[in-house]
Amino acid sequence: MLYTASVNCMTDAESAYLQMRLVYDQFAKDHFNSPPPLQGKGSVKAIHYIQSFATDDNVTPELAHKIAKAFLRKAFGDDVQAVIATHVDKDHLHSHIIINSYSLSGKKYYANRKSLKRIREISDGVCKAFSIDIHPNLTGKDKSINHKEWEHKKNGTSWKQQIRDEIDKLIPTVNSLDELLQMLEEHGYEVKRSKYISIRAPGQERFVRTKTLGDEYTEDSLNTRIRYREVGAGNTPEQTENSKLQAAYVAIIGDVRILAAQRKKVPRKRIVTAAYSVENDLDVYKLSAQIAVINKDNIKSVGDLQGRIAKLRADYEKQRREINNYIDAHNRLVSLWEQAQLFDELSSKDKLLDAEQLQLTICRQAMEQNNIHSKADIDHLRNQTYSLQTKINALKDTLEKTRQRYDVYCDIAKTYGEISKGDYISNLVEEEKHRKTQTNKKKPHR
The missing domain is CATH 3.30.70 (Alpha-Beta Plaits)
Structure with a gap:
């Protein structure tokens, strides 16, 4: 609903x-409500x-x-x-x-x-x-170049940079990747989501994939920049308890910091406008932020984490169903209020068209069925509508916080799975090797 x-x-x-x-x-x-005929079409x-x-x-x-x-x-x-x-x-x-x-x-x-x-x-x-x-x-093909694209080429500015700048500007204002893409659309950008996310700026001829904008603009990087922007710190947190989960994180953060210092991993920046360094490495920051969550929420073990994930999933579904029920009721109140307003408007007319007369009858029927007989009843209906909308907005905020916490916990579980299998560091090293190979292929031969 x-x-x-x-x-x-x-x-x-x-x-x-x-x-x-x-x-x-x-x-x-x-x-x-007449029944269908025994023969032929009704x-x-x-x-x-x-x-x-x-x-x-x-x-x-x-x-x-x-x-x-x-x-x-x-x-x-x-x-x-x-x-x-x-x-x-x-x-x-x-x-x-x-x-x-x-x-x-x-x-x-x-x-x-x-x-x-x-x-x-x-x-x-x-x-x-x-x-x-x-x-x-x-x-159609062979389109003539539009003025905005010509202006970009003339000034030497880049469509990609325009998209990067817009993304960087919006990230502090959104709570999820979906919300970021929605905000881009509201600002006039076109967005396509399939295997990769593609964006086209207003006036741009072709879509560009976000992964071609730089390592800070892949889907994983964007999720990390949004999800952990207000969590954790750039420094390695102290171990608060001698748990297997925390010990694994502390060890892996040290290894990733070494890789970053030696330039043996993809140099993703946490703060895009600042110079790259170990303290500004997005992967180091993500791990530090995750262990900060583990410490702050007192997550004692992987089993504890999985239990919290299951509870958050159940809480989310319960909250979502509750919101849907309220929205169903709100939609009905809005429709009824609109018909009450229309009834009031049509009742004050001296002469009605046939269609308006029918509208008046429909509105009167709806009001009688819902015991709305006076101006006071209409005012009460309006207040009910506003009150329910306020309640829905509050529940949506709670639902969003539940979803954010669920996403963070799932991300921690995924990261720990890679750490415990010994895949985390090897994946970073292989990713950097692949990046360097692709970069060398693009270099012109002498």
């Missing part, structure tokens, strides 16, 4: 059914569309829901009666859109091959407006 919306009706199923039935019965020759009461996105389209639930609402208005106008539900329970995001086969003005909608072709074209157009690629061969 995180992503539901409705137009000219309530979002909950029972109320939407009653209000769609009212409109349908007004204009159709049969009744909305009349179409409602039409169901599914707008689906591939996993590599890099569409967030919020964006999919926004696209569905824009598509609905574009395809069917403002007097359509519809409910939208965007589902996130599958690998591919998809929105279910249910429309009444009659609009508030009595317009009949048809579902056939011709109408489906038109609907698909509108859907594609809306998706393109939101920078979603429909098919690679729709992108």
Whole structure:
């Protein structure tokens, strides 16, 4: 229920059914709840569309829901009666859109091959407006260079540097990689997520993978820079207890510091704008931050850590379900409040159009069913809506903190797994060897 919306009706199923039935019965020759005929096809009461996105389209639930609402208005106008539900329970995001086969003005909608072709074209157009690629061969080649790109080339500035600067500016303000990518989109950047993260600046012709921006901009590095930016310190923490977990971390931090000093590992910076040093090495800082968490949270063993991970996972699911229930109730209150406001507006008009008269009837029905009879009732409904939104926001903050702690604990468990198998140092050494090999290949032959 995180992503539901409705137009000219309530979002909950029972109320939407009653209000769609009212409109349908007004204009159709049969009744909305009439049974299907024994022979032949019955009349179409409602039409169901599914707008689906591939996993590599890099569409967030919020964006999919926004696209569905824009598509609905574009395809069917403002007097359509519809409910939208965007589902996130599958690998591919998809929105279910249910429309009444009659609009508030009595317009009949048809579902056939011709109408489906038109609907698909509108859907594609809306998706393109939101920078979603429909098919690679729709992108023309030999485009002329735009002014912004020409200006970059003229001034010798780099698209990559512009993206780096934007990422560096946003990292202190976000709590997760997903939030960083969302903020980039809000600042006009286009983002694609598949095997690698790719970004395109406003006016840039081609996407660039973040891993080509530098070792500080790979997905792992970005996660580390965000996750541990306020945790731990650059120096090796003292061992507070003689535990196997802490002892392994203290030993490995010393080894990684030696590798960093000898330039035998990838020189990732914690603070990108500062000179590289052992104290500014991202891997050293990550290990130091992780053992700081172990000490601060008094994690005594791997078993203790795994138990906390399991509890955090259960807490997260419980909190998520609780928030969904509150959001379901909030969506219903918002729909009801909107209808109450519309009722108040239409009631004050001297003369109503036929569609407005029908809207007034729908609103009156919703208010009667929910015991809203006066201005005081409407004010109480508004206060309920605000109060519930405040509660949802607080619960979302708690949920985000639970998720962050869960991510950190899982990261510590993964790191310790590599340490205990003897893979951590060897992976760093092999990574640096590979980096040097790739760098040498790019050097021009003399």
